[in-house]
Amino acid sequence: MAKLGIVKVKLDRDVNCYVVSDATTKEAVVVDPGQPAEKIAEQLKDLNVRWIVATHCHPGHVGGKDELKSLAGGQTAMHSADAKQFLRSADRYLLDGDELEFGEFKMGVIHTPGHTPGSICLVVANHAFVGDTILAGGIGRQMPETDLRRQMMSIGTRLLRLPLSTALYPGHGPATSLERELATNPIFRGVGAASR
Numbered sequence: 001m002a003k004l005g006i007v008k009v010k011l012d013r014d015v016n017c018y019v020v021s022d023a024t025t026k027e028a029v030v031v032d033p034g035q036p037a038e039k040i041a042e043q044l045k046d047l048n049v050r051w052i053v054a055t056h057c058h059p060g061h062v063g064g065k066d067e068l069k070s071l072a073g074g075q076t077a078m079h080s081a082d083a084k085q086f087l088r089s090a091d092r093y094l095l096d097g098d099e100l101e102f103g104e105f106k107m108g109v110i111h112t113p114g115h116t117p118g119s120i121c122l123v124v125a126n127h128a129f130v131g132d133t134i135l136a137g138g139i140g141r142q143m144p145e146t147d148l149r150r151q152m153m154s155i156g157t158r159l160l161r162l163p164l165s166t167a168l169y170p171g172h173g174p175a176t177s178l179e180r181e182l183a184t185n186p187i188f189r190g191v192g193a194a195s196r
C-alpha cells in the first residue's frame with residue numbers, strides 16, 4: 001500500500017503548514033501556504049508539488065501561495081467562497097466533494113463554512129487538515145467574517161461524520177484526533193450534555 005508522508009512547517013503568525021506526500025511517487029500537496037514561502041520550499045526539494053491549497057483565505061494561511069508556486073511549482077487551489085470573500089485568485093476553485101489527486105492518493109474536500117465562508121477541511125486516508133475550523137482544545141480565533149453558529153453546524157454535521165480515530169491537523173497548535181476533541185474540547189460540552 002502507498003505510504004503517506006506528513007511534515008509540519010511552522011510559519012509566521014504561528015500558522016501550521018503541512019506538506020503531504022506520496023512516499024513512493026514523491027508527488028505532494030502543500031496545505032496552507034503562508035509565509036515565509038522559502039521555509040516551505042525547503043521541505044519540497046525532493047518532491048513534485050501537485051497542489052498548493054489553502055484551508056481558508058486568512059493571510060497567514062494563504063499569503064505565500066504565489067511565491068511558493070514560483071519556487072516549487074504546482075497548482076494553487078482554494079474554495080470559491082473564500083476567493084470571493086477575500087478577493088483572492090487561484091488556478092482551481094474548489095467545491096465540496098472535490099478531490100485533489102497526488103500519487104496514489106486523493107485528498108477530499110469537505111466544505112466546512114463558519115470560520116470563513118469558504119473554510120474547508122481536507123481529508124486523505126485517516127488524516128484531516130482542518131485549518132481554523134477546530135484546534136486542539138478550541139477553535140480558531142473569531143474574525144469579523146466568522147459565523148460561529150455555522151461553524152458549530154459544520155463541525156457537528158460534517159467533521160463528526162468522519163471516523164473517530166481520524167487524526168486532526170489544525171492550522172495552529174498541536175495535532176489531535178477527533179476522538180480526543182470530542183472528549184475534551186469545550187465546544188462539545190453542549191453536545192455531550194444534550195445527549196446525556
Ligand SMILES: [Zn+2]
Binds near residue numbers: 056058132
Ligand atoms: Zn483563520
Ligand SMILES: [Zn+2]
Binds near residue numbers: 015060061132171
Ligand atoms: Zn489561522
